[in-house]
Amino acid sequence: MKKLIAGVVLGLGLSVAAHGAGDPEAGEANAAVCASCHGAGGAAPIMGVYPKLSGIGETYLYRQLMAIRDGDRPIPEMTGLLDNMSDDDLLDLAAYYDQQSMPIGQADPDLVDQGQALYRGGNLASGIAACAACHSPQGKGNEPAGYPRLSGQSADYVAKSLQDYRKGDRAGGVNAQIMIDIASRLSDAEIEAVSSYISGLH
Structure with a gap:
């Protein structure tokens, strides 16, 4: 990897x-x-x-x-x-x-702890890498590598993207295989939590 x-x-x-x-x-x-x-x-x-x-x-x-x-x-x-x-x-x-500003949303308070743990530390037991490793701790992304900013992105869109990667419906592009591997290990509850956390990350 x-x-x-x-x-x-x-x-x-x-x-x-x-x-x-x-x-x-x-x-x-x-x-x-x-x-x-x-x-x-x-x-x-x-x-x-x-x-x-x-x-x-x-x-x-x-x-x-x-x-x-x-x-x-x-x-x-x-x-x-x-x-x-x-x-x-x-x-x-x-x-x-x-050059446009990304508005920050509001994460579900009940999901913040689980979402933050996944985003910053991944899940060692299931082999899920931390989102922060590629997208930065603040969710600002990595422009030279082509990793997008996640901070403030709609929770619904992030969840749909992760589900699409997990199902293999989004398999094109140079970074797709990395995301497919990660998403395949995420549960529905983990997707919901990390997507909510990302929407309010700043």
Whole structure:
């Protein structure tokens, strides 16, 4: 697992260096199509299972947009929306959203202790790695490695993502295998607790 993570980090770092940074102003011009579902600045999705895009990381979002456009990550609600966008358009869009502020939610007080324990320490008994190892103790992510910011993300979206990884429904992308392995070891109760904790993490 350590070798896999190291290889992913190196590969993503080289990819980011090759692409450079996007243009947020140009990205804002293309963001109107996203606002109807993800809200202004990507910070207020109309449904909890839609992700907040604001501040989640330029590298991560760019790679996700590429995967969606190219059919490697099928999302029915987004069918055709990115078809006419170039790689540079997607990079600009990712740069725009990366500059927006992520609003922090409120974790369920009854789930905080369990969620915090999983996020910061994992579960040694079941072989679950700590979320903080890749996404940082404050949930700010790791931009060079392409690991997204989690702090403030909707609990419903995090839970759905973990369930999709666990079922194998989300298997595309360079980081997918890491998440599939972790999610496969999580119980429903653990997913609920850690997702709630992440929504209020700051």
